[in-house]
Amino acid sequence: MIIHGEVMKYFEGKNGVFVIAEIGGNHEGNFEYAQRLTRLAADSGVDAIKFQIYSGDHLVNPLIDPDRNRHFKKFQLTRDQFIDLAKLCRQLDVIFMASVWDIDALSYIDEFMPIYKIGSGDLTAYSTIKRIAEIGKPIILSTGLADLEEVLHTMEFIYSIDPSYRVERKLALLQCTSMYPIPDEDANLNVMLTLREKTGLPVGYSDHTIGVTAVETAVAMGAEIIEIHFTDRREGKTFRDHFVSLTKTEIQMLIEKIQKIKKLQGGFDKTPTRAEIESNHVISFRRGLYPARNLKAGEVIREEDIVTLRPCIGLGAELFYEIIGRKLKVDVEKYQILSKECFE
16 A cells, blocks of 8 residues: 555564564464463454464375374364454454465455455465465565575565565565574574565564564664564463473563554654753863953954853854954954954
8 A cells, every 4th residue: 555655564563663472383283272372462452363274284284294184183273263353353452374385275265354364384485475465465474494595585576476566565574593592693683674674565574482582683784574473471381382492471562562662762863862962962062262351353263262162152163164364343252252244
């Protein structure tokens, strides 16, 4: 959508960053637990809550990898349960999102999905991407497992299906490392800057580290989207995703830090701030030009005749070399305020 000549921001969060709580498979196939996690995540203040919609047989080859096929079957929820979770998100005034790994689910879940997420594992699944891009809704694409060439190829593939993804910047890219958990050195947050430079798209970070330092750093570096795994507790859990997940209290604390980081970042225009102006520091902290001694009309100003002192009243110190060599038109006294009218 184009608004007054500008591209609409599709991924704008209420705290300056679009924050996604990734419940994913942390419900472990328990619908009541999924509902509980949804309520807790909504209470934490995030912008969106994300699930993974799949069935084991639509995701993993049962002949090649029967163990993983059984794992995903154990964790899958039903059509009606996902619809109920989507409606619950609406009631809680939070965006419902999902990585749709079962493409047949688009028929019932699309009406609840304002934004689609394509996970790292599907970055090269062009048939899936095509079905989602044809819908035309904003897409967030995670880039774990990929090199830059693959990311750019997928981006161009999406553009070829619907040019509005390029024109309106309806596509966002997340730096991601697809391990659980990852060591700090594998976060590679600088890749966000590479993705922004090479594509001009909104960028962000999908976190799989332990703790919040990587997320806070990503925000400070300009991430526009943050995706964090969410749980109610890590203690006593065995499923891996819980260990890279944050709790309600931790996300609340993180959002407070995000708000502070965004305040500290400020704008991009270099001008005196309101605080500097209102405090009069532009005048009181800067130096002005003043006579170093009493001077007579007709004298030619030398460097030793002028001293620079606070406050900056009259002529500013930046004019020092403009008045050197000028002739006085009037008598001036030591430390008096000078003006351009004092000189020929």
